[in-house]
Every structure is written in C-alpha cells, then in structure tokens.
Amino acid sequence: MKMFIDFSRFCSDYGIPIADPGHKHGRVGWISCECPFCTGNPGFHLGYNTASGYFNCWRCGWHPDAKVLETLAHVSWKEAKALILKYESLARFKRQSEVHIQIPFELPSGTLPCTDRHRKYLVKRGYDADSVIDRWNLLGTGWKSLMPFRLIIPISHKGETVSYQGRDITGRSELRYKACPKIMEKVHHKHILYGLDDVPEDWVIIVEGVPSVWRLGPGAVATFGAKFTLSQVRLLQPFKRRYIFFDSDSAGMSQAKKLAEYLSVMRGITEIWQYRGSGKDPGDMSQKEANQLIREMLK
Secondary structure, X not given: OOOOOOHHHHHHHOOOXXXXXXXXXXXXOEEEEOOOOOOOOXXXXXXXXXXXXXXXXXXXXXXXXXXXXXXXXXXOHHHHHHHHHHHHHHHHHHHHOOOOOOOOOOOOOOOEOOOHHHHHHHHHOOOOHHHHHHHHOOEXXXXXXXXXXXXXXXXXEOOEEEEEEEEEOOOOOOOOEEEOOHHHOOOOHHHOOEOHHHOOOOEEEEEOOHHHHHHHOEOXXXXXXXXXXXXXXXXXXXXXXXXXXXXXXXXXXXHHHHHHHHHOOOOOEEEEOOOOOOOOOHHHXXXXXXHHHHHHHOO
C-alpha cells in the first residue's frame, strides 16, 4: 500500500518555507519548497504530490522520499526512514478525516467541432488538418469559452476520455497549453501516455508533446512534457522496443537519459534518438521526414 507523508507538517517542524497558495509556484495538490538537489535561481521547485504521494522537482525530476527528507532535515539515511514512518502516521490520520471532492468530467464550455481557424493553424504547422482532426478526435473553442481560441485535445485511457489539453491557436497566450483542472480529471494526465491506446505493435516511440504524436502517428506516445512520472514508466514496460525521441534542447536530452536509465532495467531494447531538425521538436518535422525516421527506427 502506498505510504503518504504529511509534508506540510514536516516542513513546519523543520522550519522549511513552503509556497503559499497564491505563489506563482503554488499548485493545487502540491506542497512546494526550494529544491536542495538542483542549482540556479532559488524557487519553490520541489513539490510533494498529496494525491499520489511522491516528490518531483520541476527542474530536475523525481526524487525518493527518504533522500528528500534526509537532505532537507540534514539527517542520516536511517533517521530519514524513521521520519517517513513518523510523518506517514500523521498523514494517515489526516487523510482519514479529509473528504475527497470530484467534479464531474466535461470538456471546456463552448467546445465545438473544429472551424476553419483551427484548420488553418494545423495547416500552418504542416499537418493535414482534416486527417489529424479525424484521427485524434480534435475539437475547438472560439471566443465564447473560458478557454477561448484553442484546439481541444481529448486524452483517452483504455478507451475512455479521461482528460484534455487546450492548445492556443492565436500565438498570443502566455500559456500555449492549458490542462484540464485536476479536480475534474478521471485520471491525471501525467499518470498516463497520450496515444497509448493507438499503439499497434510491440514497439513505441516516446515523445514529449502531443503534436509530435500527430506527426509520427500511431505507435508514438507523449509524456506531456519532458518530465515524466513513474506511472508513465510502468506503462512503457511491456514494449519490446522503446525509442525515446525527446526535444534536442538540454532539458529534453537530460530527461531522455534519465528515462532511458529507468527503462534499462526492464526487458527489451531502449534507444535514445535525437532530433536534429531546424524546428523546436519532432512535431516540427515534415511528414516526409517523419515517415523516413520511422523506417530507419524499424530497420
């Protein structure tokens, strides 16, 4: 059974500042503090997920519970294990008194079939708009929506739509992607892989973003960003051949190597492929380049 830690109580006891709800690094379902494992500008980048019980830094990724408590509290590994038991007991008592609230899942208000404006956005990015819309069940919003002028991307898991992402088509929004509020998701999107239901063979191409799946077609899955979760790693275990094809920037390559390390202990073959095109990610390839790449992978 999964153990949960009362991390807010731990931080209070050890004088560790955490992000207030209104802080820019404050997120619903997360308790965030400064990460002791990475360098750079200080910020509340290390978070504890209160729903799933794990630590993750938005910069350097996942970290074991004991390692986090050992480092933050400046204690030995043995003492850190004892702290886990102590704060796990407090968390169990706390969770028993909590009431879980689940808002029924639904797509954003104003979601309708894609219009010419959505098709023009896809064509501008080099996609066959009608083919992508039909293949991936894309929808769209206009100005009459709380998530205006976006492609609405349903996320399926085991044949059921469980979440969605909204992709800005104007180029003017500060956030290119907006996710379904966690309180509405049937399954949190970072616990699954986009496109997994459509993988036809025993090989899989792992990419960061949804548009890269559209470009590569069935057989590709996305982790919704360079950072991945252990739940996503477990979903990749059954495949005999796994090709990691993340963005070629430093963050993408760092996470690709980290994912390969996790997958290397599993049966099958894992390879890292690097995108060397002129765009930002594999989704920027032409369809001809994507088709050629897949042929090279499967030789």
